[in-house]
Amino acid sequence: xxxxxxxxxxDDGINAEGLRYLISIMRKIGNVVVVASERSMSATGHAxxxxxxxxxxxxxxxxxxxxxxxxxxPVDCVKLGEQIVIRxxxxxxxxxxxxxxxxxxxxxxSGTMAAVxxxxxxxxxxxxxxxxxxxxxxxxxxxGSFIKEISEKVLETGLPDGICxxxxxxxxxxxxxxxxxxxRQSKAKWVEGFDERKDPHSKDYFWLTxxxxxxxxxADTDQWxxxxxxxxxxxxxxxxxxxxxxxxxxxxxxxxxxI
Amino acid sequence: xxxxxxxxxxDDGINAEGLRYLISIMRKIGNVVVVASERSMSATGHAxxxxxxxxxxxxxxxxxxxxxxxxxxPVDCVKLGEQIVIRxxxxxxxxxxxxxxxxxxxxxxSGTMAAVxxxxxxxxxxxxxxxxxxxxxxxxxxxGSFIKEISEKVLETGLPDGICxxxxxxxxxxxxxxxxxxxRQSKAKWVEGFDERKDPHSKDYFWLTxxxxxxxxxADTDQWxxxxxxxxxxxxxxxxxxxxxxxxxxxxxxxxxxI
Numbered sequence: 301x302x303x304x305x306x307x308x309x310x311d312d313g314i315n316a317e318g319l320r321y322l323i324s325i326m327r328k329i330g331n332v333v334v335v336a337s338e339r340s341m342s343a344t345g346h347a348x349x350x351x352x353x354x355x356x357x358x359x360x361x362x363x364x365x366x367x368x369x370x371x372x373x374p375v376d377c378v379k380l381g382e383q384i385v386i387r388x389x390x391x392x393x394x395x396x397x398x399x400x401x402x403x404x405x406x407x408x409x410s411g412t413m414a415a416v417x418x419x420x421x422x423x424x425x426x427x428x429x430x431x432x433x434x435x436x437x438x439x440x441x442x443x444g445s446f447i448k449e450i451s452e453k454v455l456e457t458g459l460p461d462g463i464c465x466x467x468x469x470x471x472x473x474x475x476x477x478x479x480x481x482x483x484r485q486s487k488a489k490w491v492e493g494f495d496e497r498k499d500p501h502s503k504d505y506f507w508l509t510x511x512x513x514x515x516x517x518x519a520d521t522d523q524w525x526x527x528x529x530x531x532x533x534x535x536x537x538x539x540x541x542x543x544x545x546x547x548x549x550x551x552x553x554x555x556x557x558x559i
Numbered sequence: 560x561x562x563x564x565x566x567x568x569x570d571d572g573i574n575a576e577g578l579r580y581l582i583s584i585m586r587k588i589g590n591v592v593v594v595a596s597e598r599s600m601s602a603t604g605h606a607x608x609x610x611x612x613x614x615x616x617x618x619x620x621x622x623x624x625x626x627x628x629x630x631x632x633p634v635d636c637v638k639l640g641e642q643i644v645i646r647x648x649x650x651x652x653x654x655x656x657x658x659x660x661x662x663x664x665x666x667x668x669s670g671t672m673a674a675v676x677x678x679x680x681x682x683x684x685x686x687x688x689x690x691x692x693x694x695x696x697x698x699x700x701x702x703g704s705f706i707k708e709i710s711e712k713v714l715e716t717g718l719p720d721g722i723c724x725x726x727x728x729x730x731x732x733x734x735x736x737x738x739x740x741x742x743r744q745s746k747a748k749w750v751e752g753f754d755e756r757k758d759p760h761s762k763d764y765f766w767l768t769x770x771x772x773x774x775x776x777x778a779d780t781d782q783w784x785x786x787x788x789x790x791x792x793x794x795x796x797x798x799x800x801x802x803x804x805x806x807x808x809x810x811x812x813x814x815x816x817x818i
Contacts, residue, residue, distance in 0.1 A: 340610070342609065342610075343606065343607045343608075343609050344603075344604070344606045345603070345604035345605030345606045345607070345634075345673060346604030346605060346667050346668055346673075347602065347603045347604040347606045347668075348602045348604070348668055348767065349602075349767060350601065350602050350767055351599070351601075353756070353764040353765060353766050354753070354764065354765040354766075354767065355762070355763075355764055355765075356763065356765065375604075375668075376767070379751055379753075379767065380753070380765065383751065383752065383753055384753055384755070384765065405680060405797065407799055408605050408676065408680075408797055408799070409605055409606075409607055409634075414604060414605075417667065417799075421664065421667075421748050422748070449813060450813065453811055453813065457811070459804075460801075460803075460804045460807055462746075462801070463801050463804045466799075479813075480813040482805055482808045482809045482811075483805075484798070484800040484802065484805065485798050485799055485800045487721075487798075489680050489681070492638055492642065493642065494613070494638075494639070494642055494643055496643070497612070503614070504614075504615065505612040505613065505614055506612060506613040506614075506615065506639065506643065507612055507613075508607065508608060508609055508613065508635070508638065533808065533813075534799075534800055535800065535801040535804035535805060535807075535808055536799045536800060536801055537799065537801035537804075538664065538667055538799075539743070539744050539746075540666055540667070540676075540725075540744055540793075540795045540796065540797075540799070541743040541744045541793055541794065541795065542719075542721070542722050542794040542795055542796035543743065544719075545718075545719045545722045545794035545796075546741055546742075546743065546794060548719055548794075549741045549792065549794055550741045552712055552716070552741075554708060554709065554712065554738075554739040554792075
């Protein structure tokens with residue numbers, strides 16, 4: 301049987317430890333093509349590069365693994381990977397391993413998960429992996445069995461149409477992890493502030509700071525799973541419609557003709 | 560009665576015609592605070608600025624209208640507007656008027672709509688407006704009655720909890736518009752290619768190009784509404800969970816313990 305072609309990307313950049321670890325796991329499963337940004341693109345959301353040209357450079361070629369760095373965002377990396385490097389649809393897209401949680405509301409800011417949604421839009425079975433440790437030197441070695449199992453399962457059975465996965469892993473030993481839980485995205489928000497400073501020329505500048513506030517601790521959420529030592533798996537889609545609100549809004553009288 | 564405080568932003572930058580037009584409409588309704596990027600931030604998605612400091616500069620102060628430009632993304636503008644400029648929750652956030660459609664899958668790449676989702680996360684009633692004309696000199700003058708009516712309706716009745724609105728307006732005369740339709744986000748994708756070029760030093764570079772492909776022409780979608788001369792209004796939320804897929808995935812045997 302031919303080995304599957306696996307496109308690997310992330311948002312922490314080509315040199316991030318989490319990416320290097322994910323590559324090592326994917327090489328056990330298939331032929332790996334890495335396209336990742338040359339620098340950190342954390343918190344770039346679903347940005348794409350439309351006003352400047354993209355550059356792509358091969359950095360490594362070994363049996364079963366080719367690596368490219370580019371000057372774009374994680375979503376650009378997915379597009380370049382499929383259309384310029386592989387030039388066909390890969391069998392699987394994996395993004396990460398992110399340094400830090402992409403559970404709950406974090407998903408909306410995440411470049412790692414934007415790459416996954418982009419793969420999903422393009423019809424590629426796509427999974428994002430994140431470890432709940434923000435440190436550059438986080439220890440990813442306990443994640444491997446979960447990443448390999450979920451990736452192989454997706455390769456074997458596929459994913460429902462229009463669905464991708466957001467997988468978050470507690471930063472504890474694999475023995476302490478109680479299992480894998482299929483969840484919904486919990487409600488939370490960043491309660492933000494700005495650190496207001498003055499530069500040497502007495503001009504104001506601002507650093508964004510924040511504190512994560514959990515608003516939903518139900519047992520079917522990703523946040524509950526993680527707080528209780530489970531790996532969380534949230535099926536995601538790119539339909540942002542709040543279907544539950546459609547009937548309410550239809551009662552509005554807009555321009556005498558709302559229908 | 561006190562006039563409502565309205566935070567206005569966009570992703571085409573502080574000088575964009577669409578923003579200038581939106582400000583003119585909002586000044587008829589309330590006290591306006593504008594925080595917008597000093598340059599175009601189109602297609603920046605939900606990016607935030609975490610690795611560099613933000614700058615904010617007041618550019619205009621008139622009775623009922625203050626304007627600030629900043630070096631950040633549309634989502635940064637919302638955060639700065641609420642926390643540094645207004646220093647409390649505004650009564651309404653409006654974003655746009657975008658030069659070009661944010662219907663269907665465009666919503667995921669849009670900085671205009673990212674600002675709206677950010678307002679929604681923060682608990683501000685939030686609306687994005689887009690005109691289906693990408694030109695810098697698009698004629699916004701036919702949009703005003705729809706923008707004013709929807710904004711006043713939201714100020715009057717509020718929005719359901721966790722819901723914001725994505726409003727798209729056909730680029731035709733207001734007489735030709737048949738009414739306002741509450742819709743769901745239609746399925747579509749950008750079929751992309753890269754324009755591959757060589758620079759004067761014989762190095763490759765790539766321009767992202769694309770063609771919008773409609774995959775769903777049902778009469779309850781935003782794309783149908785727009786194609787049939789209606790203003791489309793899609794209620795949106797920031798729960799990306801594909802709830803329909805949860806039961807399917809729960810049947811997977813993961814690590815013997817999937818629950």
